[in-house]
Each structure stands twice: as structure tokens, then as C-alpha cells.
Amino acid sequence: MPDRKSGPEIFEIDSIQLPEFGKFDLPGGSEVHYLQTAYSPVVRMEIIIDAGRLKEDFPLQSRATAALLKDGSKNFSREQISEIADRTGGSISITAGLEFASILIHCLESQIDKILEIVGDILLYPSYSQKHLRKYIQRRKNRLKEDLSINEVLAYRKLTEELFGPNHPYGYNSTANKYDRISLSTLKEFHQMHYRSGNMKVFLSCQHPLEIGEKLNQLWSNIPAGYTLDNTFETPAIAGGKTEVKAANYAQASIRVGKKLFPRNHPDFAGMYFLNTVLGGFFGSRLTAEVREKQGLTYNVFSTIETFKMGGFFLAGCETKILNVDRVVDLLFLEFEKMRMGLVPDPELQLVKNYLFGFFTSMLDGPVNTMELYKLLITEGGNLESFDSMIEDFRKMDGNALVNLANKYLKTDEMRLVIVR
Amino acid sequence: MVEYIRHQLSNGLVVLVHRDPLTPMVVTNVVYNAGSKFDPPHMTGMAHLLEHLMFGGSKNAPNFDTPQQLAGGENNAYTNADITNYFQVLPGKNLEVALWLESDRMSFLNLDQKTFDIQKAVVLEEYNETCLNEPYGDVWHYIHHLAYKNYPYKWPTIGLTPEHIAGIGLDEVKRFYKSRYRPENAVLSIAGNVDEDKALKAVEKWFGDLKSEGESSVNLGTEPKQMEIRRKEILSMVPHPAVYMAFHIPDKVNQRFPTIDLLSDLLGLGRSCRLNEILVEEKEIFSAVDAYVNGANDMGLFIIEGKLNEGFSSKQGEQAIWEVLEEVKKEKVMPSEIEKLQNTFATAHAFSCTSSLHKAMNLAHYENLGDANLFNTEIEEYMRVHEEDLKREAKTIFRPNNASIVTYEPAKLKRVNHKFHPL
Numbered sequence: 120m121p122d123r124k125s126g127p128e129i130f131e132i133d134s135i136q137l138p139e140f141g142k143f144d145l146p147g148g149s150e151v152h153y154l155q156t157a158y159s160p161v162v163r164m165e166i167i168i169d170a171g172r173l174k175e176d177f178p179l180q181s182r183a184t185a186a187l188l189k190d191g192s193k194n195f196s197r198e199q200i201s202e203i204a205d206r207t208g209g210s211i212s213i214t215a216g217l218e219f220a221s222i223l224i225h226c227l228e229s230q231i232d233k234i235l236e237i238v239g240d241i242l243l244y245p246s247y248s249q250k251h252l253r254k255y256i257q258r259r260k261n262r263l264k265e266d267l268s269i270n271e272v273l274a275y276r277k278l279t280e281e282l283f284g285p286n287h288p289y290g291y292n293s294t295a296n297k298y299d300r301i302s303l304s305t306l307k308e309f310h311q312m313h314y315r316s317g318n319m320k321v322f323l324s325c326q327h328p329l330e331i332g333e334k335l336n337q338l339w340s341n342i343p344a345g346y347t348l349d350n351t352f353e354t355p356a357i358a359g360g361k362t363e364v365k366a367a368n369y370a371q372a373s374i375r376v377g378k379k380l381f382p383r384n385h386p387d388f389a390g391m392y393f394l395n396t397v398l399g400g401f402f403g404s405r406l407t408a409e410v411r412e413k414q415g416l417t418y419n420v421f422s423t424i425e426t427f428k429m430g431g432f433f434l435a436g437c438e439t440k441i442l443n444v445d446r447v448v449d450l451l452f453l454e455f456e457k458m459r460m461g462l463v464p465d466p467e468l469q470l471v472k473n474y475l476f477g478f479f480t481s482m483l484d485g486p487v488n489t490m491e492l493y494k495l496l497i498t499e500g501g502n503l504e505s506f507d508s509m510i511e512d513f514r515k516m517d518g519n520a521l522v523n524l525a526n527k528y529l530k531t532d533e534m535r536l537v538i539v540r
Numbered sequence: 541m542v543e544y545i546r547h548q549l550s551n552g553l554v555v556l557v558h559r560d561p562l563t564p565m566v567v568t569n570v571v572y573n574a575g576s577k578f579d580p581p582h583m584t585g586m587a588h589l590l591e592h593l594m595f596g597g598s599k600n601a602p603n604f605d606t607p608q609q610l611a612g613g614e615n616n617a618y619t620n621a622d623i624t625n626y627f628q629v630l631p632g633k634n635l636e637v638a639l640w641l642e643s644d645r646m647s648f649l650n651l652d653q654k655t656f657d658i659q660k661a662v663v664l665e666e667y668n669e670t671c672l673n674e675p676y677g678d679v680w681h682y683i684h685h686l687a688y689k690n691y692p693y694k695w696p697t698i699g700l701t702p703e704h705i706a707g708i709g710l711d712e713v714k715r716f717y718k719s720r721y722r723p724e725n726a727v728l729s730i731a732g733n734v735d736e737d738k739a740l741k742a743v744e745k746w747f748g749d750l751k752s753e754g755e756s757s758v759n760l761g762t763e764p765k766q767m768e769i770r771r772k773e774i775l776s777m778v779p780h781p782a783v784y785m786a787f788h789i790p791d792k793v794n795q796r797f798p799t800i801d802l803l804s805d806l807l808g809l810g811r812s813c814r815l816n817e818i819l820v821e822e823k824e825i826f827s828a829v830d831a832y833v834n835g836a837n838d839m840g841l842f843i844i845e846g847k848l849n850e851g852f853s854s855k856q857g858e859q860a861i862w863e864v865l866e867e868v869k870k871e872k873v874m875p876s877e878i879e880k881l882q883n884t885f886a887t888a889h890a891f892s893c894t895s896s897l898h899k900a901m902n903l904a905h906y907e908n909l910g911d912a913n914l915f916n917t918e919i920e921e922y923m924r925v926h927e928e929d930l931k932r933e934a935k936t937i938f939r940p941n942n943a944s945i946v947t948y949e950p951a952k953l954k955r956v957n958h959k960f961h962p963l
Contacts, residue, residue: 121745123600123644127636129611138566161890189811197821201811206876207885210810227887247727254824257849261827264779265847268675368777370672371665403609415661418669430919438669470609478611481629484732485895 135484135510137503140493141328145335147316147344151326152497156486162209162231162325163487164224166238167498169309169320172288173428177305178297183255184309185215188222190251193244195486199253200237205232217289218428228325232334239338242314248309263293265332270366270373270539277364278375278537282432284355289430317346320497324490345540346360354379354430361536372441372540376451377434378533383426383499389512390524391433395424397463397471397521398454399482401433401478405454406435414450416443426499433528442538443448448536455534458525462518475513541916542899545736546727546907547746551752552724556903556912557739559733560896566632566732567900568836569640571908574638575622576697577760577838583708585699586716588619591661592903594626594711596655599648601641614933621693622837623908629897632733636742642728646721656710656880663705667698675778680948683786686770686944687841691763723750727907763788763839769940773854775951780827780847781854782948785861787842787937789833793909798921799929800833800937802881804842806830806873806930807864809884815844818864825852837909842937854947865938873927885922 141153172183179497189211191197204211209226211234222242226234266272276292283290291297316339325331357379366372381387392400400421410420422435439447463471482492496506545557576587594617595604608615613630628638671677680696688694699705728747730739764908766788789800807815808831829846844865848857892898906914 120749121640123640126601126607126640127634129637130631130633132612132631159890159894161887191939198812198817202876202880205810205812206883208880208885208887221695225891226889227883228888230887232885258822258827259617261780261847261849265675268777268779270673281881368673368675370668401609401614411662412658415658416665416782418666438673439665440668464728470606473612474609477609477631478614478633480564480612481614484563484897485631487891487894514733 131473132440132480135476135480137481137493137506138489145321145339146345147339147342149316149321149339149342150318151321151332151335152489152493153322153332154324154486154493155328156324156326159326159486160227160229161487162224162226162228162331163490164325164331165322165494166222166242167320167322167494168220168222168314169218169318169346169534170220170309171216172311173218174347175288175309175350177300178291179293180305180309181220181300182215182280183252183301184306185213185220186255187247187251187306188213188241188245190255191246191248192240193246195237196238200241203233203235211238211329213410219253228327228331231331235334235338239341243341245310247303247310249303252301252303252306256301259293259298260295263295263298263511268367270368270371271375271436272372273364273367273435274375274539277362277539278377278434278535279432281355281362281535281537282377282379283430287352287354287475288447289427298461304456313347314342315347316342317340317344321488322494322497324486349428352393352429356374357535359531359533359535361538364537364539369441371438372443372538373436373438373534374447374451374538375434375436376448376534376536377432378528378535380424380426380431380528382428382430385426386413387524387527390424390511390516390520391424391528392509393475393513393516394458394521394524395422395433396475397467398458399424400535401474403470403474405452405457409454410437410447410450416447416450420447444540452531454488455525455531458529459522461522464518468516468518472513472516476510479510542893542911544903545740546912547740549723549748550752551748552658552722553750554727554907555740555745556727556729556907557734557736558565558729558899558903559736560732560899564631565894566638566643566730566734566897567629568635568638569625569627569729569731569900569904570646571623571625571904572721572726573622573908574624574716574725575620576695577621577692577908578716578720578758579692579695580712581692583704583712584613584695584714584792585663585697585705586708587624587653588697588699588814589622589708590713590716591617591619592659592663593651593655593889594645594649596652596659597650598641598644599650601644602650604641604645604767608641613638619697620750621697625737625904627695627897627901635730635734636740636746639742639746639774643750644746646723646726649717649721650716651710651717651903653710656713660705660708663698664702667702667705671698672791676782676948679784682772682774682946683784683843683944685843686772686946687786687788688763690761692760692838693763693836693838694699703737705939719756722753722756723747724752724854725756726906729900729904729907729912730758731903735803764941766944772946774946774948776948778948778950781852781857781950782847783845783854783857783861785844785858787942789842790939791838792835792840794932795921798918799925799933800842801921802885802932803868803933803937804807804833804927805881805884806829806877807844810880812880814864815846815861816869819846819860824849825857854949856867858945858947865934868934868936869931873930875927878925878927882923884924886919889919
């Protein structure tokens with residue numbers, strides 16, 4: 120009979136070993152980071168292009184430039200691109216976030232030549248036609264209309280706009296007008312200017328990375344060399360305060376509260392990551408325990424920190440019944456205050472440490488996940504050493520350090536609160 | 541090929557172990573035949589509410605999450621019409637922590653009034669968030685209600701109405717737990733960095749003494765054959781007109797299933813699929829379209845859905861979809877299209893073998909359907925699908941008297957707080 124009462128011994132994680140990654144350069148300054156996998160027929164390759172909002176001259180320019188890549192190129196029509204890519208059984212997904220555009224490829228290694236033929240052509244010679252721009256604008260405006268009927272979208276948009284300002288790359292929101300003002304010539308200019316080898320990094324996991332590397336080498340010999348610098352932006356100072364927004368729907372109100380933080384390379388990053396985990400970053404966090412598990416006021420309450428090249432922010436949020444809004448806001452602020460006023464007890468510290476070590480170890484489950492972790496590290500300006508040092512910082516984290524951070528970053532009178540109801 | 545060993549404990553629990561030395565983690569996945577089709581018809585949402593209660597602690601592990609998180613683990617669960625599924629991901633050396641927690645809540649769950657009341661409130665907020673707070677969030681209520689007249693797929697997993705959830709009693713939940721959460725009604729899979737023999741020994745240690753209650757067969761009834769087209773037209777605060785079409789299809793282990801699954805890919809998967817190419821790109825009637833099978837174990841649904849572009853009504857959208865379906869019935873499916881569908885399936889299968897979590901989940905689910913090895917062998921069935929098979933299934937499935945159609949049109953009213961009305 121097992122000893123059910125005390126349960127099995129729990130073994131601590133003494134180290135997190137990232138596997139060995141390789142690296143080689145492509146013509147013009149692109150780096151390829153790779154992870155060689157054993158016995159797997161699959162390829163995951165992502166091309167990260169440093170051509171996001173920080174490089175824009177006009178709103179939505181980076182997003183539209185990336186999105187239209189798949190709508191036709193010199194040697195392939197839109198139909199052919201879709202057909203050939205789909206016929207390989209793989210996928211080419213193109214997205215553009217705040218800071219980077221990304222071309223993410225999933226396929227079998229046996230199909231990589233066909234995929235690269237398409238990717239090379241759309242990367243080098245996209246056709247940018249008026250017809251496809253019109254269709255893109257229509258699609259995006261439809262999607263926007265749908266998004267604007269969701270309270271939590273309204274809350275997030277308002278908060279980030281207030282934190283960074285309506286013209287800042289991290290703060291501006293898409294609108295139907297902004298979509299209507301996108302012009303073909305600005306997309307062509309953006310592509311020509313920023314889709315350059317020195318702005319690109321490749322993350323590859325597969326069984327034969329060096330063979331694929333040779334193919335990339337050929338492709339890259341045609342990509343214009345060089346890199347471009349980010350624009351600089353002012354971020355206005357913003358005082359704490361509250362904004363009410365009219366709801367699109369009355370089933371639930373949406374609450375978002377936030378404060379501007381620092382860029383990702385800031386020395387307080389690891390500490391705030393840890394603090395946020397304690398506060399609202401996982402299911403065992405204080406916010407979930409209090410607002411959901413103890414009081415049953417919501418299905419979802421969370422906090423997070425978002426960090427970018429040029430700034431960042433802390434965000435907490437919850438959806439709840441309209442009549443519970445004030446109660447939930449009080450609880451959120453109370454939990455911020457508790458972080459400032461009292462030491463996190465040792466057992467809770469230990470639990471969060473173990474959880475985080477397990478969380479980062481679980482990101483090493485399989486080559487696809489592992490490469491995703493490594494990509495985050497590199498694109499955020501880090502390396503294997505910075506990962507090790509972050510883990511070490513977590514290991515050393517103590518209650519006093521967390522109180523100091525909370526007093527620096529979690530003052531309730533400095534928080535912006537947005538309520539959509 | 542995912543290799544595994546299979547073992548059945550004397551209490552009926554089926555155990556599958558797959559060793560993957562390349563990952564530092566281990567995953568445990570427990571699937572119970574305890575989906576919402578077993579809900580009492582007047583207290584729908586019970587199976588899902590019980591899923592929440594499964595995290596409320598058990599006799600010997602009064603707090604489920606704390607030991608799990610101390611062991612560096614993550615866990616989650618979901619419920620659908622057929623099953624409730626629980627998984628834990630944690631470092632390989634802490635496998636026994638997961639087995640202790642899973643075994644204890646399999647037989648000794650704490651079901652106290654306080655946790656019950658709180659989780660009921662949480663689930664009611666989940667209902668608000670997922671069904672009422674998002675445009676089209678109530679569509680599954682309408683589709684299930686239209687498509688099923690008798691079979692207990694006729695309510696959505698979260699529950700038919702908030703009143704149903706609010707009306708669930710603790711005693712009824714205890715009865716549900718006792719009847720469905722038993723070793724012989726579950727499959728446990730383990731995938732990751734573990735030694736097979738040691739893992740089996742540990743399973744025997746923690747689960748071996750759990751009592752079997754004997755088979756608990758439930759007669760769920762049958763669904764009468766649909767004889768007429770069914771419709772629900774909804775006027776509500778949605779941003780665009782939309783069309784949802786649901787067609788009955790056979791159960792998941794039926795030999796027709798691979799063909800039907802590929803038929804849904806022909807219509808809805810990838811940018812070059814039929815619906816997108818014709819209705820979004822060429823005719824510009826829709827801004828987005830999709831087609832998929834809902835994956836129900838028994839008698840599932842083939843769903844086609846789309847949001848209309850400005851200037852088009854849901855009626856025009858529906859008509860345009862029927863035209864595409866008629867083409868599939870009549871015209872030739874090109875060999876290149878078949879090649880595309882089969883390559884896509886093979887690629888997705890290969891990717892699903894790259895993480896322990898996917899492998900553990902798939903092995904447990906296929907075992908629950910009858911044979912874990914189907915995960916390895918079903919690809920052969922997909923590779924055998926022929927052009928004529930797709931046409932034949934299109935003719936069988938895409939008939940008006942097999943269709944349940946839900947349409948949305950935006951209401952002109954302002955500030956309507958809409959609520960699902962079953963009829």
C-alpha cells in the first residue's frame with residue numbers, strides 16, 4: 120500500500136540544460152541559429168525580420184507589408200503561392216508584431232525545396248498589387264469591426280494607447296481610417312528599405328540543418344545586404360488614473376490596469392518576471408487564488424509583463440459581472456499593496472521558484488518548443504549565458520528584493536485603470 | 541511511429557507508456573468517459589463543473605496544485621461531449637507526484653459545499669465570458685439544439701443555460717463522480733523521459749489498490765434520422781452576418797471517417813482550399829470561411845462556417861456555400877488536390893509526434909476509441925482515400941435534409957444584452 124498521506128518525494132530541479140545550438144552566417148549579415156534533431160522528418164524554420172512598427176513612417180505599414188507578401192510575387196501568382204505551399208502539406212505563416220515580421224515554416228524536410236522556392240520569391244520580389252491591397256484592407260476592416268465588439272479588446276486598446284500615446288508604435292491602434300490610408304507605394308518603399316539581410320535572423324530545427332543551410336545560402340545571395348535603424352520615439356509621462364469606456368456588450372465588464380515599465384534588457388527584468396509570477400502569472404498565483412478560487416468572481420484573472428526593445432508595461436486584467444467591478448478592482452489593488460507591504464513567505468517563494476524551473480524545463484519538450492525558447496532569447500537580445508543568469512537570479516530571489524521591486528513598480532496611485540462596462 | 545507498452549491493471553485501468561529519452565519532461569494524461577453527454581438533461585453542465593472540482597483537492601492531497609507546482613509541474617483539463625481529459629506536465633523524475641495526485645482524485649475527491657459553490661460561480665463567469673461576451677459565442681447552443689433532437693449531444697458542454705448550471709446540486713455531482721470516475725472507465729497514458737518498467741511499477745503502486753465498481757453502462761439513446769432541413773435565424777448584436785451549417789456524419793471510428801475528414805480539408809484547410817478560393821478570393825462574398833469535423837466520438841457534425849463581407853446577407857452566403865458543395869458532388873477532384881490533402885495529413889501527424897504532450901494525449905484518446913495503435917496506423921486509411929470516395933461522401937452528407945443551419949444578421953438596435961433562448 121502506498122503512503123498516500125505524505126505522497127512521494129519531490130525532487131528539485133538542479134539545473135536547466137539547454138541543448139547545443141549551432142550558428143552560421145548567410146551573405147549580407149543574416150545569422151542562422153539551428154538545432155539539429157534526431158530521427159525527425161519535420162522542419163521548423165522561422166525567418167525573423169526586424170521590420171516592425173519601430174521602422175514605420177506610416178501607421179500599419181509594417182503589418183500590411185508583411186501580410187501582402189503571400190499575395191503574389193514576380194514568378195508566382197497568389198493562387199500559385201497558396202497552391203504550391205499547400206500541396207507540400209506544410210505551411211507558411213506570415214505575421215507582423217510590434218517589433219518584427221515573421222515568416223514561419225512548418226513542413227517535412229522532403230518538401231523544403233518547394234517551400235524555399237516560394238519563400239525566396241515572395242521575400243525578394245513581392246508584387247504588391249492594388250487589387251490585393253484592396254482585399255486586404257477589406258478583410259482587416261471586417262476583423263477590426265469584430266474585435267471592436269469585444270470588451271476586452273476595447274480595454275486593452277485603450278490602456279496601451281494611454282500608456283504609450285496614440286502615435287507611439289507600442290500605443291497606436293488600428294482603425295478603419297488608418298487601413299483606408301495605406302498606400303501601395305509606402306508598402307513597396309518599406310519592403311525595399313527594410314527587408315534586408317542584416318535585418319533578418321533565421322531559426323531552424325531539423326535533422327539536416329547544414330544541408331538546408333546551403334540552400335539558404337543560395338537564396339540569401341540575392342537578398343539586399345545591410346540593415347536599418349529603428350526610429351526614435353518620445354513616450355509621454357503618464358500619471359495614474361481611471362478611464363471608463365462604454366461597453367460593446369453587457370454580459371461582463373472588462374478591467375485592465377497597467378503601468379509603463381522598462382525595456383527587456385533592464386536589470387530589473389528577472390526580478391519583475393518573478394514578482395509577476397507570484398502576483399498573477401500562473402494558476403497558483405495570488406490573483407487567481409484570491410479573485411477566482413477564493414471569491415469565485417471570475418473565470419480568468421491574470422497579470423503579465425510585456426517587454427520590448429524600447430519599453431514595456433505591466434498589465435493585470437479580469438472579466439467579471441458589471442455589479443462586481445468595484446469589488447474586483449479593490450481586490451487587484453489590494454494584492455498590489457500586499458506585494459509592497461509584506462515579504463513573500465519562504466514556502467511561497469520556494470513554490471514559485473520550483474514552478475518556474477519546471478516551466479522553463481517544459482519548454483525543452485521537443486525540438487519545436489526548444490527552438491521557440493531559443494528564438495525568444497536571441498530576439499530579445501540575449502544568449503545562453505543570459506538565460507543561465509536569469510535562472511540564477513530566480514534561484515537567489517528573496518522576499519526583500521520583491522518588496523523593493525513592488526515599491527518601485529506597483530504603486531497603486533501610478534496605475535492606469537481602464538474599465539469597459 | 542510512437543512505440544508504447546500497454547498494460548491493464550486488475551481494477552480495469554488501462555495504462556500506456558511511451559518512452560522518449562530526448563525530453564527532460566514526462567506527461568501524464570488521464571481520459572475519463574465522462575463528457576457532457578452523461579449530464580442529467582435537467583442539470584446540463586455537470587461534467588464540466590466536475591472538471592473544475594477535480595482541482596479542489598482529495599482526501600490525501602487536500603491541495604492539488606501545491607505539490608504539483610513544487611514538483612515543477614503544470615496541469616490543465618478540458619471537457620467535451622464525450623470525455624473529460626486531465627494532463628500534467630512535469631520533470632521526468634517527479635512522475636510519481638503526478639501519479640499520486642491523479643490516483644487520489646480518481647477515487648478520493650473532496651467534494652465539499654464551499655468549493656462547490658465557488659466553482660459554480662467561476663463556471664457561471666466562464667459561461668458569460670465564452671458564450672455571451674463574444675459575438676457568435678452562443679452559436680454552439682443553437683447548432684447542438686438544432687442538430688440533435690434526442691441524443692445527449694443536444695446541449696453544449698458548458699451547459700444549456702446559466703439556470704441549469706446554477707441548479708446543479710452537490711449530491712448529484714457526487715453521484716456523477718461515483719459513477720464515472722473509476723479506474724475501469726479511464727485510460728492513463730504516460731509519455732516522456734521515463735523507464736517503461738519503472739513507470740508501470742509506479743502506476744501499479746498508486747492505482748493498483750483503487751477499487752473497481754464494475755462496468756457502468758449507460759443507455760444514451762439514439763438520434764432519429766433527420767428528415768428535413770432545420771434552421772435558426774438570429775438577429776443580434778453581431779458585427780457581420782454569418783452562416784453556420786452543420787451536417788450529420790458517422791462516429792469517429794467508422795471507416796468512412798478518414799474520407800470525411802479529408803473532405804473537410806478539401807473545403808476548408810489552407811489558403812488554396814475550395815471555400816476560401818471561391819468565396820473569399822474569387823467572389824469576395826465572405827471575409828473568412830472554414831470547414832471542419834467536430835470530432836465527436838459518436839455521431840458528429842461536419843461544420844461549415846463563414847462571415848460575410850459588407851453588402852452580402854447570410855441568405856446570399858448560404859446560397860453561395862451550397863453552390864460550392866454542389867460542385868464538389870459533381871466535378872472532378874484533381875489528383876493534385878488529393879495529394880495536397882494527404883501530404884497535409886502526413887505533415888500534421890509528423891508534427892504531433894514531436895512533443896510528449898501530444899503523444900500522451902493521442903495515445904490515450906485512440907485507446908479510448910478502442911485501440912491506441914490507431915494513432916500510428918490511421919495514416920494508412922487516409923492514404924487510401926480516392927477521388928471517388930470524396931465525391932460519394934459529399935453526395936451523402938451535403939443534402940438539405942441533413943443540414944442544420946444557423947444564420948446571424950446584425951440587429952439595428954443599440955445596447956441589446958442578448959441571452960440564449962433555446963427555442
